Amino acid sequence: MPLSEQEQRLLEEMERNLYRNDADFVQAVGGVRGRRPNYRAIVLGVLLAVAGVGALIGGVASQILIIGILGFVLMFAGVLVAFTPGKRGAAAPAPSESPSSSSKPRSGAGFMDRMNDRWDRRQEGRD
Template sequence: MPLSEQEQRLLDEMERNLYRNDADFVAAVGGRGRPNYRSIVLGVLLAVAGIAGLIAGVALQILVIGVLGFALMFVGVLIAITPAKGSAPRRPSSPSGKAARKPNAGFMDRLNERWDRRQDGEQ
């Protein structure tokens, strides 16, 4: 069942607020970047070769070949679904001109920083 116009507008507004107010969540969940087609193709080829090895191991009743085929298939799937190193979305810079927080800042430090930003009216 499709959304009504009012529900669609409300959903769009909620999404805009999410992107504006919670950049950390958006960086972690959304915006995965462009897919790396080379790693996808390589992963699929390895997975197909792994399936062939698994089937050959079962057909020949050789446990080592079956286990190696399964391992190859598993590695192929991991390569195919792992995002590229450079595909992570960039974090937006702080609009207030404050220095960006350290990547190794603790949970409480981040919470305090967000509280301070909200109290300053940045939201």
């Protein structure tokens, strides 16, 4: 079911405000667009995980507990190395202004900005 014209405009305004005001949240949830994966870390992680599986199976087959435990730890470390994002593509955080510092909404503020300001005033007991 398609959105009405008013709903479409409201959705677009909410998206613009989200990208403008909550850059940290967008970066954490959506990631940085256009950033290439670190293939070296992925290959290293897969190799560590495969070595860990081999050590785990070898430890179980030989019934030597410490080799099995070391294999599991190696496997876990490999998965962490492969899936942990690198710091190379991280963007510098933008300076944020505190919306609760102003007592009235900013002129030209969007719908979500006005709603956030009203919410902040209610929480502070000023409304």
